[in-house]
Amino acid sequence: QVQLVESGGGLVQAGGSLRLSCAVSGSIFSLNAMGWYRQAPGKQRELVAAISGVGRLNYADSVKGRFTISRDNSKNTVALEMNSLKPQDTAVYYCNADATPRSGRRGYYWGQGTQVTVSS
DSSP states (O other): OOEEEEEOOEEEETTOOEEEEEEEESSEEEEEEEEEEEEOTTSOOEEEEEEOTTOOEEEOTTTTTTEEEEEETTTTEEEEEEOSOOGGGOEEEEEEEEEEETTSOOEEEEOOOEEEEEEO
């Protein structure tokens, strides 16, 4: 089974930085697109940033110029560098992967989430 584990969340002051990391494990045949989503209390889960299997990037307008997504295909990891953080960035951040397990069908998988809290 494919598993995703996020790390790097925490409490930071406005203007600060955090780096989130997501490690994908399990018996995996291939990884396609990967991304980060976030969900604040009472709000819908929204896309923050995504990176395709060939490196194409997609960012939410609210984070362009502040966040950077990257992946290391040799390690099956995806990271999110977050700079100039704002209180409105406060949310639970989830890692997502479009993966094909060796013994199953291609599908989308989610991590458990990591809390990011930005204080003013």
